[in-house]
Amino acid sequence: MYSFEYQKAGSVADASKAATGEAKIVAGGMTLIPTLKLRLAQPSKLVDLGGIKDLVGIKAEGGGVTIGAMTTHAAVAKSAEVKKAIPALAELAEGIGDPAVRNRGTIGGSVANNDPAADYPAACVALGATIVTSKRKIAADDFFKGLFETALEEGEVITAISFPAPEKANYQKFRNPASRYALVGVFVAKTKGGVRVAVTGAGEGGVFRKKSFEEALGKSFDAGALDAVKVDAKGLNSDIHASADYRAHLIKVMAKRAVQAAK
Amino acid sequence: MPEGTGIGASVRRREDARFLTGSGTYTDDINRHGQTHAIMVRSPHAHAKINKIDKSKTLGMPGVLAVYTGDDMKVGGLPCGWLVKNQDGSPMVEPPHPVIAQEFVRHVGDIVAVVIAETKQQARDGAEALGIDYGVLPAAVSLGDAVKPNAPQVWPQAKGNICYDWGLGDKAATDAAFAKAHKVAKIDLVNNRLIPNAMEPRAAIGDFDKATGDYTLYTTSQNPHVIRLLMGAFVLSIPESKLRIVAPDVGGGFGSKIFHYAEEAIVTWAAGQLKRPIKWTADRSESFMSDAHGRDHISHAELALDKDGKFLGLKVETLANMGAYLSTFSTCVPTYLYGTLLAGVYTTPAIFCNVKAVFTNTVPVDAYRGAGRPEATFLIERLVDVAAREMKMDPAEIRRKNFIQPSQFPYQTPVALQYDTGNYDATLDMAMKMIDYKGFAARKEAAAKKGKLRGIGMSCYIEACGIAPSAVVGSLGARAGLYESANVRVHPTGSVSIFTGSHQHGQGHETTFAQVVSEKLGVPLEQIDIVHGDTGKIAFGMGTYGSRSIAVGGAALVKALDKIVAKGKKIAAHLMEASEKDVEFKDGKFTVAGTDKAKTFGEVALTAYVPHNYPITELEPGLEEQAFYDPLNFTYPSGCYIAEVEIDKDTGTIEIARFVASDDFGKIINPMIVEGQVHGGIVQGIGQALLETCVYNKEGQLLTGSYNDYCLPRADDLPPLEVQHTDKPTPCTHNPLGVKGCGEAGAIGAPPAILNAICNALGVAHMDMPATNEKIWRAANAQTARAAE
Numbered sequence A: 001m002y003s004f005e006y007q008k009a010g011s012v013a014d015a016s017k018a019a020t021g022e023a024k025i026v027a028g029g030m031t032l033i034p035t036l037k038l039r040l041a042q043p044s045k046l047v048d049l050g051g052i053k054d055l056v057g058i059k060a061e062g063g064g065v066t067i068g069a070m071t072t073h074a075a076v077a078k079s080a081e082v083k084k085a086i087p088a089l090a091e092l093a094e095g096i097g098d099p100a101v102r103n104r105g106t107i108g109g110s111v112a113n114n115d116p117a118a119d120y121p122a123a124c125v126a127l128g129a130t131i132v133t134s135k136r137k138i139a140a141d142d143f144f145k146g147l148f149e150t151a152l153e154e155g156e157v158i159t160a161i162s163f164p165a166p167e168k169a170n171y172q173k174f175r176n177p178a179s180r181y182a183l184v185g186v187f188v189a190k191t192k193g194g195v196r197v198a199v200t201g202a203g204e205g206g207v208f209r210k211k212s213f214e215e216a217l218g219k220s221f222d223a224g225a226l227d228a229v230k231v232d233a234k235g236l237n238s239d240i241h242a243s244a245d246y247r248a249h250l251i252k253v254m255a256k257r258a259v260q261a262a263k
Numbered sequence B: 001m002p003e004g005t006g007i008g009a010s011v012r013r014r015e016d017a018r019f020l021t022g023s024g025t026y027t028d029d030i031n032r033h034g035q036t037h038a039i040m041v042r043s044p045h046a047h048a049k050i051n052k053i054d055k056s057k058t059l060g061m062p063g064v065l066a067v068y069t070g071d072d073m074k075v076g077g078l079p080c081g082w083l084v085k086n087q088d089g090s091p092m093v094e095p096p097h098p099v100i101a102q103e104f105v106r107h108v109g110d111i112v113a114v115v116i117a118e119t120k121q122q123a124r125d126g127a128e129a130l131g132i133d134y135g136v137l138p139a140a141v142s143l144g145d146a147v148k149p150n151a152p153q154v155w156p157q158a159k160g161n162i163c164y165d166w167g168l169g170d171k172a173a174t175d176a177a178f179a180k181a182h183k184v185a186k187i188d189l190v191n192n193r194l195i196p197n198a199m200e201p202r203a204a205i206g207d208f209d210k211a212t213g214d215y216t217l218y219t220t221s222q223n224p225h226v227i228r229l230l231m232g233a234f235v236l237s238i239p240e241s242k243l244r245i246v247a248p249d250v251g252g253g254f255g256s257k258i259f260h261y262a263e264e265a266i267v268t269w270a271a272g273q274l275k276r277p278i279k280w281t282a283d284r285s286e287s288f289m290s291d292a293h294g295r296d297h298i299s300h301a302e303l304a305l306d307k308d309g310k311f312l313g314l315k316v317e318t319l320a321n322m323g324a325y326l327s328t329f330s331t332c333v334p335t336y337l338y339g340t341l342l343a344g345v346y347t348t349p350a351i352f353c354n355v356k357a358v359f360t361n362t363v364p365v366d367a368y369r370g371a372g373r374p375e376a377t378f379l380i381e382r383l384v385d386v387a388a389r390e391m392k393m394d395p396a397e398i399r400r401k402n403f404i405q406p407s408q409f410p411y412q413t414p415v416a417l418q419y420d421t422g423n424y425d426a427t428l429d430m431a432m433k434m435i436d437y438k439g440f441a442a443r444k445e446a447a448a449k450k451g452k453l454r455g456i457g458m459s460c461y462i463e464a465c466g467i468a469p470s471a472v473v474g475s476l477g478a479r480a481g482l483y484e485s486a487n488v489r490v491h492p493t494g495s496v497s498i499f500t501g502s503h504q505h506g507q508g509h510e511t512t513f514a515q516v517v518s519e520k521l522g523v524p525l526e527q528i529d530i531v532h533g534d535t536g537k538i539a540f541g542m543g544t545y546g547s548r549s550i551a552v553g554g555a556a557l558v559k560a561l562d563k564i565v566a567k568g569k570k571i572a573a574h575l576m577e578a579s580e581k582d583v584e585f586k587d588g589k590f591t592v593a594g595t596d597k598a599k600t601f602g603e604v605a606l607t608a609y610v611p612h613n614y615p616i617t618e619l620e621p622g623l624e625e626q627a628f629y630d631p632l633n634f635t636y637p638s639g640c641y642i643a644e645v646e647i648d649k650d651t652g653t654i655e656i657a658r659f660v661a662s663d664d665f666g667k668i669i670n671p672m673i674v675e676g677q678v679h680g681g682i683v684q685g686i687g688q689a690l691l692e693t694c695v696y697n698k699e700g701q702l703l704t705g706s707y708n709d710y711c712l713p714r715a716d717d718l719p720p721l722e723v724q725h726t727d728k729p730t731p732c733t734h735n736p737l738g739v740k741g742c743g744e745a746g747a748i749g750a751p752p753a754i755l756n757a758i759c760n761a762l763g764v765a766h767m768d769m770p771a772t773n774e775k776i777w778r779a780a781n782a783q784t785a786r787a788a789e
Helices: A012-018 A032-037 A073-078 A080-085 A087-094 A099-104 A107-113 A120-127 A211-219 A244-261 B016-020 B120-129 B171-179 B224-236 B262-274 B284-290 B373-391 B395-402 B424-435 B437-449 B470-475 B509-521 B549-575 B601-609 B671-691 B745-762 B773-788
Strands: A005-008 A023-026 A045-048 A058-061 A064-068 A130-133 A137-139 A144-146 A158-163 A168-175 A182-191 A194-200 B036-042 B048-054 B064-069 B111-117 B131-136 B162-169 B183-191 B203-209 B214-219 B243-246 B278-281 B297-305 B311-323 B350-359 B452-462 B484-490 B496-500 B528-531 B583-586 B589-592 B598-600 B624-629 B638-648 B654-664 B721-725
Touching: A012 A045, A023 A032, A058 A080, A064 A080, A073 A080, A073 A087, A073 A099, A073 A107, A080 A087, A087 A120, A087 A168, A087 A182, A107 A120, A107 A158, A120 A144, A120 A158, A120 A168, A120 A182, A120 A194, A168 A244, A182 A211, A182 A244, A194 A211, A244 B773, B036 B120, B036 B262, B036 B284, B048 B111, B064 B120, B064 B262, B111 B120, B111 B262, B162 B171, B171 B297, B171 B311, B171 B350, B183 B373, B203 B262, B214 B224, B214 B262, B224 B243, B224 B262, B262 B278, B297 B373, B311 B373, B373 B395, B373 B452, B373 B745, B395 B424, B395 B452, B424 B437, B424 B452, B424 B638, B424 B654, B424 B721, B437 B452, B437 B638, B452 B745, B484 B549, B496 B509, B496 B549, B509 B528, B509 B549, B549 B583, B549 B589, B549 B601, B549 B624, B589 B601, B598 B601, B638 B745, B654 B671, B654 B745, B671 B721, B671 B745, B745 B773
Parallel strands: A005 A045, A023 A045, B036 B278, B214 B243, B311 B350, B496 B528, B654 B721
Antiparallel strands: A058 A064, A064 A158, A130 A137, A130 A158, A168 A182, A182 A194, B036 B111, B048 B131, B064 B111, B162 B350, B183 B297, B203 B214, B203 B278, B297 B311, B452 B638, B484 B496, B484 B624, B583 B589, B589 B598, B638 B654
């Protein structure tokens, strides 16, 4: 680790002000701390959100839930509000990493990091979530911009994420056997506005919507509706863990399983 | 004997309390006064010329004390312990193995320089600032590529990158057997390259005593005396009397901590230069690119059969990866620990094996749990299944037909070994019963109804353990003997300290060895201390690997204990005014036959140290004995493992539904510890079969350099393991305990059982390891496509 300054922010405004230039915001630190330990990053300053109480907590709102950015995965997983409104989201949170990660890692940190194999981006996109920041509200469709890229600007801090409740939803993850991140993760949500399907882990550019699945499932929300839909391997990752062809195949298998399990 | 602490009792591991509560003392826990810290600067290239190293910036940085390169550290090279000869009798190519790279680097992770500073952080900063100008060269990375014509040369003296071209067996007899074959089963297979992952990364502290000129090295080693011998005699020219090696608690080794590594020599040598202690501890990324790797074979094998399925002959051609340098045991692994095992448990009368060892621009490859024997067993047990498929015979039936029978022991194989004893039908019977072999068809049908493919597979393994008779290995090119030593020190009040040359790094010796002592002397466990891992305390030792500790170290211990009892009898005879030949020793008491006279072990011990009433003209005071034991033969544990798997065709995921093991380890000291050893071995075997593989890209960069990409098995990858000891054990015939060793069996027997089950489920002849989800999915789909035709 290289040396850096450390600042524990007292408020979101403090954090926004401090997080400029070479400074980095740290939430749960589940990605950033290992990156620092390997000397792969050299921030001038770490701005720690850990002391801002307003950022922690889950509220049931308008049938959906709003989750504070510093809420841990473990808290989401066991939240009665989340289980009631969007059981698929609680299940997703329960499946992230291991107990240590779930008790340190936060939803805001995961979304801001936008790891191409992370789980939450798929939930945000499929459920049509809104990312609430210190400056504005951003629709999930506009938020995720590619590998580790988001719409966040300098000094902009995620404060909460609002998820509208779907009629039905489910997330199916095929884990990379080594890292246990999603080799392919598919979140299917039947919402008032139609069916939304988001895929994580597989795309060269991170999370993406699978429009052909959405159309087919929009006509008939049934796993069989996907049988005739072809999944192109173009644009999918191919690496030592899985070829693009295998990932393409798994996207369909996981989507069908998600449809079958949706509730 | 105190009840329940002797041979055969499942005594709980005494050492676990300290390990599980974090109170062990590992190398990195040790801190010496005035200690400094070393960071190894490692090559980022697989093959390059070092044009220039500019130390000036680093030397000016805060806290930096020294930078040493290959030009500074002109010492001996790291030695290879085994000379292997080519088929024409000429010696192998044995290139130098410099401690710090000289002129060229030959793999990613090769040490180019060491930076020593007051703190680890300062050393790391200094290492990053070191200016190294490399001229990058083409690299020979994979085995297959390295033997191609015009492949880049790792060493100019090794033409075609061949280290040796070795043969074993009777080629003419084997050709003759094939000429009369009814059928020939063939297989091409890869034994996947593995990266050992001990829980504790390697670490070393070099210390130099200005007052005495003595060096001490604290290191993560399975064999401290071997390190003293190799480093003292070959690398640094320090006499044994001035060099102490301490291998304290060691957190796992699996073979990877047998070898003498460069870092050990660097911190020891540099401590002498700086006159200060120097600590180096690998981080995990460093371990991946500097611990010796394991396996990495490509083989073609053929088995000739007669019309009844009897094996007539076996031909094997293997390419074995050595990596860039010859590590301590590297050359013997694919030869003396592999070729000699190719008879398996079968009566195949003619065998010929050719092994070409190949240099590549990768980390050195050396012994890893099983070392050569898993490679041999995988090849035989896969090939036998292919043969069964071609002969349309049941895999159990073809094995039985070819087993060496109990009446045939001692059995001389055509590949040098003589098995002393065994009963292979017994372990096969037991495993088949455990898994309900007959009921498999019904289970397969039930699985098919759920849309799953179910398969069953077995492996009947044998291993050569208890390494090794010195004269035999000497004739094969070993540059050391492979005996073991033990010293029994009985203290005046009857408690006992055992000094053993075996080294524990997870195996439970502090319990098992104490049980042997408790059994033989009748002393309670609490009064028995097992001391190991320090050349300053223990006379000599060859250490722990090759499942040798109880078979060789335990045998040395018994010899020393016998000497204690013999001397004790003399003392007791004197005390009881009886003839020595009438004195008996049992359950901690010396008695005179036919009388009620008795002296306890404690009374005799006290007399030895307070010799007021003592046969002083005939006997020395004191009660301490030393013994060395050189085994007469290897030991031959064997057994049968059967796996049942279920495959999800949609995703290629596999569940190991059952895994049963029936082992014959001869006599067992602590059944619970043995069961644990088998569990661990099987898990590593399952890891190799399904999950683990080392991947380099074409340029020689390690792609599986962390746990994000290198997949170790985890609890949820595993089935419950059903492990039983055979009901018809065949104790070893030539060591005093009748023991065979159990540390490697699981890693040897498990991979072929799993792959045989997968091939059975998919109806394919072969699949290479690791059988990943994608490979299985592709094979399952091809099967569906075939079925549709």
